[in-house]
Amino acid sequence: MAAYEPGEQPRPGRRLIKLNTNENPYPPSPGVRKVLAGAANLLRLYPPPRADELIDQAARVYRLPREMIMAGNGSDELLAMLFRAALGPHHKVAYPLPTYSLYDTLAKIQEAVVVGVPWHHEFILPLDELVRARAQLTIICNPNSPSGTLTPLAEISALAKRLGRGLIVVDEAYVDFADSSALELLRDHPNLIVLRSFSKSFSLAGMRLGLGFAHREVIDQLLKVKDSYNLSRLAIAVGAQALRDLDWMRRNVDRVKSTRERVTGELRLIGFEVPPSQANFVMARKPGRDLAPIAAALRKRGILVRHFPTPALKDAMRITIGTPAEMKALITALRLLMAAALAKTTRRGAAQVR
Numbered sequence: 215m216a217a218y219e220p221g222e223q224p225r226p227g228r229r230l231i232k233l234n235t236n237e238n239p240y241p242p243s244p245g246v247r248k249v250l251a252g253a254a255n256l257l258r259l260y261p262p263p264r265a266d267e268l269i270d271q272a273a274r275v276y277r278l279p280r281e282m283i284m285a286g287n288g289s290d291e292l293l294a295m296l297f298r299a300a301l302g303p304h305h306k307v308a309y310p311l312p313t314y315s316l317y318d319t320l321a322k323i324q325e326a327v328v329v330g331v332p333w334h335h336e337f338i339l340p341l342d343e344l345v346r347a348r349a350q351l352t353i354i355c356n357p358n359s360p361s362g363t364l365t366p367l368a369e370i371s372a373l374a375k376r377l378g379r380g381l382i383v384v385d386e387a388y389v390d391f392a393d394s395s396a397l398e399l400l401r402d403h404p405n406l407i408v409l410r411s412f413s414k415s416f417s418l419a420g421m422r423l424g425l426g427f428a429h430r431e432v433i434d435q436l437l438k439v440k441d442s443y444n445l446s447r448l449a450i451a452v453g454a455q456a457l458r459d460l461d462w463m464r465r466n467v468d469r470v471k472s473t474r475e476r477v478t479g480e481l482r483l484i485g486f487e488v489p490p491s492q493a494n495f496v497m498a499r500k501p502g503r504d505l506a507p508i509a510a511a512l513r514k515r516g517i518l519v520r521h522f523p524t525p526a527l528k529d530a531m532r533i534t535i536g537t538p539a540e541m542k543a544l545i546t547a548l549r550l551l552m553a554a555a556l557a558k559t560t561r562r563g564a565a566q567v568r
């Protein structure tokens with residue numbers, strides 16, 4: 215099997231503008247720093263297996279009973295638990311493509327069959343096809359990566375209903391940057407699981423923290439495949455504090471969103487197609503044209519963006535929203551590179567005419 219390929223993580227100390235793995239350009243809250251020092255004293259002891267302090271705080275913030283919440287060592291771990299609990303050899307897992315490629319890797323590990331359904335034009339949910347797949351597990355990444363687009367709640371709700379007993383996972387890693395969340399659908403849909411991450415909106419990618427929300431019957435099954443002490447004491451304390459400092463997160467999210475809107479307009483002016491993003495990144499596309507050389511040229515100038523070398527995505531780059539200064543450097547570099555590339559094709563065209 216092919217391994218999952220994470221985006222480049224340069225060694226510390228390298229001066230790069232890092233817009234390739236959707237991290238937050240702003241730091242975690244000052245409160246997070248404080249609890250880290252305090253938690254260090256307790257590292258001699260194993261952590262509480264159910265991450266109680268974090269779950270209690272999450273129950274308050276998201277207004278759900280504790281029994282409907284579980285914590286993961288990143289939402290990637292929650293995804294791994296879901297695949298392990300729900301899928302065996304020849305079982306089916308369905309999702310629209312392109313999307314987060316870790317799902318493919320997790321399916322391979324379980325020897326499960328992937329039913330990949332292409333998004334309809336402009337990333338509209340292929341609802342009928344997903345229902346027809348009759349999969350044990352159906353996943354909607356919402357907002358979707360790498361497109362940044364959001365599937366409306368009404369469609370998620372309709373899909374959940376039509377899937378009957380089939381489980382539906384809504385991967386909301388980017389939802390704090392969006393206008394709606396499937397959490398409000400939980401009550402009506404016992405087959406729904408909502409996943410959240412602290413990596414993007416809370417600026418805590420390095421801490422590894424995620425939350426899963428579902429009806430108690432589903433959570434109880436997931437707990438059976440959970441590593442006993444999956445979250446460290448540091449992560450539990452930091453996660454609980456981050457949820458107490460919600461305003462800090464919201465302020466950073468607002469900054470990223472306003473930069474996102476400006477950058478979307480600038481990329482369109484340079485000639486990229488950019489679907490409306492509800493995440494902390496945008497997808498810049500030149501239909502039919504391989505953007506690998508552009509991504510490589512940006513890399514040479516010290517700017518990392520994500521390029522996926524697959525047939526469906528090679529004409530696109532996924533660009534994380536950084537600080538205004540970082541985005542200014544990106545736009546300046548892209549303007550030059552695209553103008554140079556255009557001049558080259560025009561010269562070639564003129565030579566052919568001659």
Ligand SMILES: *Cc1c(COP(=O)(O)O)cnc(C)c1O
Binds near residue numbers: 290387411412413424
């Ligand atoms: C980043 C990301 C995750 C992983 O989040 P972690 O909490 O860092 O494990 C999950 N799903 C999607 C779609 C992501 O982009």
